[in-house]
Amino acid sequence: MSKKMLMIISAVVIVLGGLFVVSMLIARVLLGDADVKIAGNRGVGLVEVRGMILDSRETVRQLRYFLKQDEIRAVVLRVDSPGGVVAPSQEICEEVRKFAARKKIIVSMGSLAASGGYYVSAPATLIYANPGTLTASIGVILKLSNIETLMDRIGIKSHTLKTGKYKDSGSPLRKLSEDDRAMLQSVIDSTHEQFVRAVASGRKLPVQQVRRIADGRILSGEQALALKLVDRLGTLQDAIEEAGRLSGIEGEPEVVLPPRKKVNYWDLLADGTEGALEKALGRASGGMLLMYGRE
Numbered sequence: 001m002s003k004k005m006l007m008i009i010s011a012v013v014i015v016l017g018g019l020f021v022v023s024m025l026i027a028r029v030l031l032g033d034a035d036v037k038i039a040g041n042r043g044v045g046l047v048e049v050r051g052m053i054l055d056s057r058e059t060v061r062q063l064r065y066f067l068k069q070d071e072i073r074a075v076v077l078r079v080d081s082p083g084g085v086v087a088p089s090q091e092i093c094e095e096v097r098k099f100a101a102r103k104k105i106i107v108s109m110g111s112l113a114a115s116g117g118y119y120v121s122a123p124a125t126l127i128y129a130n131p132g133t134l135t136a137s138i139g140v141i142l143k144l145s146n147i148e149t150l151m152d153r154i155g156i157k158s159h160t161l162k163t164g165k166y167k168d169s170g171s172p173l174r175k176l177s178e179d180d181r182a183m184l185q186s187v188i189d190s191t192h193e194q195f196v197r198a199v200a201s202g203r204k205l206p207v208q209q210v211r212r213i214a215d216g217r218i219l220s221g222e223q224a225l226a227l228k229l230v231d232r233l234g235t236l237q238d239a240i241e242e243a244g245r246l247s248g249i250e251g252e253p254e255v256v257l258p259p260r261k262k263v264n265y266w267d268l269l270a271d272g273t274e275g276a277l278e279k280a281l282g283r284a285s286g287g288m289l290l291m292y293g294r295e
Contacts, residue, residue, distance in 0.1 A: 004086070007035070007285040010201060012248060013058075014267070015017065015186045016203055018155075019054040021140065021252045026052065026092065035245040036101075037215060038081055041070070041073065041121045041249075041255065042071075042073070042244075042249050042251075042253050043069070043070050043254050043255075043256045044069045044072070044073065044074050044075065044076060044240055044244055044247070044249070044253040044254065044255055044256065045062075045066035045069075045072045045074070045075040045076070045256050045258065045276065046075070046076050046078065046244045046255050046256065047059060047062045047066070047076070047077050047078070047118060047256075047258060048077075048079075048080070048256055049079045049080070049081050049092065049117065050078075050080050050081060051080075051081060051082075052082065052083070052084045053081055053082065053084025053085060053089050053092065053116045053117070053120070053292075054084055054088060055089050055224070056087075056089075056091035056092045056095075057086035058261065059092050059095070060091060060092065061094045061125060061258075061261065062258040063075065063077075063095050063096070063099050064095070065104075065258055066099075066256075067098075067099055067102060067103060067261065068260065069101055071077055071163055071199035071250065072103070073104070073243075073244070073247035073249055073253070074103055074104035074105065074106065074244070074247035074249075074253075075099065075103065075104070075105045075106070075243070076103055076105075076106050076107075076108055076122070076236070076240050076243050076255075077106070077107045077108070077120075077124060077237050078107075078110060078239075079107055079108070079109050079110065079117050079120065079121050080109075080110030080111060080113065080117075081113060081114075081116065081117035081120075082112050082113055082114055082115065082116075082117060082293055083115025083117050083118075083119075083137065083281065083291065083292045083293030084115075084116040084118035084291065084292065085290070085291060085292075086119075086290045086291065086292055087171065088116075088175060089115075089118070089119045089120055089292050090122040090194070091152060093119050093120045093123060093165065093198055093202075094120065095126055096120060096121075096123050097202070099274060100123055100124060100125050102124075103247070104125045104243055104246045104247050105124050105125050106124060106125055106126045106127075106128065106239045106240075106242055106243045106246070107127040107128065107239070108119040108124070108128045108235070108236045108238075108239035108240075109121065109128065109129040109130065109131075109135055109221065109230070109233075110130070110133065110135065110136075110236075111133060112133070112134045113132055113133060113134075113135045114137035114218060114293075115137045115138070115291070115292040115293045116134050116139065116140065116291075116293060117135070118136055118138065118229070119193045119195060119198060120204075121197070122198055122199045122201075122202030122203055123198070123201070123202035124202070125246065126231040126232070126242065126246070127223030127229075127231050127232075128230065128231070128232050128233070128234045128236075128238055128239040128241075129224055129225070129230040129232075129233075129234075130221050130233065130235065130243070131220065131221050131222045131233050132220055132221060132222075133221035133224075133247070134218050134219075134220065135218070135219055135220075135221060135224050135230065136213065136217060136218060136219040136223075136224055136227075136229055137216055137217065137218050138195055138210070138213065138214040138215075138294065139192060139195070139201060139216030139221075139282075139292075139293060140188045140191045140192045140195065140290060140291070141188075141216075141290075141291050141293060142170075142184060142187075142188055142206060142290055142291070143291075144170050144172070144176065145172045146167060146172055146174075146175060146176070147172045147173065148174055148190050151173065158173045160173070160174075164280060165179065166179070166180065166183055168205055169183060169250070170184065174263060178205035184210060184223075187290070188290065189278075190199050191290055192214065193288035194222075194293060195214065196210050196214045199214070199229075203227060203228060203229060205238055207285070212231075213227060216266075217281065221233055240253060240267075241253070243266075248287045266289040
């Protein structure tokens with residue numbers, strides 16, 4: 001290899017190395033990886049649940065972080081979500097319940113806190129909603145598609161080998177049988193009952209009272225207050241001030257955001273590829289997911 005070629009290769013390596021370092025610095029600035037400092041014992045933590053609830057890990061991490069900080073006297077959970085997948089909603093709900101047993105946790109509902117968004121709020125110490133917040137929607141939904149006719153039209157045949165009659169229930173490649181429908185409905189009924197019991201327990205209401213309104217209906221914050229699904233009408237700032245009062249803070253509390261999750265940049269690159277693969281597999285499998293959400 002000529003000296004000139006070696007110089008070119010060396011220059012390319014240096015440039016690429018420099019670009020990598022710069023990109024990591026930019027990612028560090030944007031994503032952050034340092035803990036926040038808490039001044040005194042006047043802190044009220046702020047945790048946000050925004051958008052579809054697809055994963056519980058980050059919300060759980062933040063709640064556990066604040067639970068361990070002696071300087072944090074209470075937490076406000078800001079919920080602005082239409083709901084999401086059943087299991088992550090249940091995991092956040094359970095973490096809120098555990099938190100409320102040791103410190104005050106006040107929910108502040110934004111424009112939308114329905115289905116899974118209400119589920120995660122139910123065990124809080126106190127729930128604030130705006131008068132026009134859309135909330136409740138206590139119910140479960142499972143959406144299935146059937147493309148059997150389309151497959152026939154384009155001349156594609158599918159063959160399924162299985163170990164039991166229910167193994168491909170919900171497949172988009174065949175009609176839903178009555179047995180399939182009954183089996184899936186039993187699963188939906190079970191998860192719906194779990195939702196009802198969680199609300200009744202969290203809100204300290206009779207199960208039958210919750211069951212009467214657990215038909216998927218949406219309520220305004222004002223309607224939810226009348227039905228005892230929320231405690232007060234008010235803003236995020238009202239919830240922060242109440243969190244301070246309930247936890248014994250005199251004067252205005254200091255609002256503390258959770259530290260951003262520390263980032264392993266190599267994992268970040270790997271996760272991007274893995275996430276794309278998971279999405280592709282989800283689409284291919286038909287994406288059967290039980291949802292505490294709406295269409």
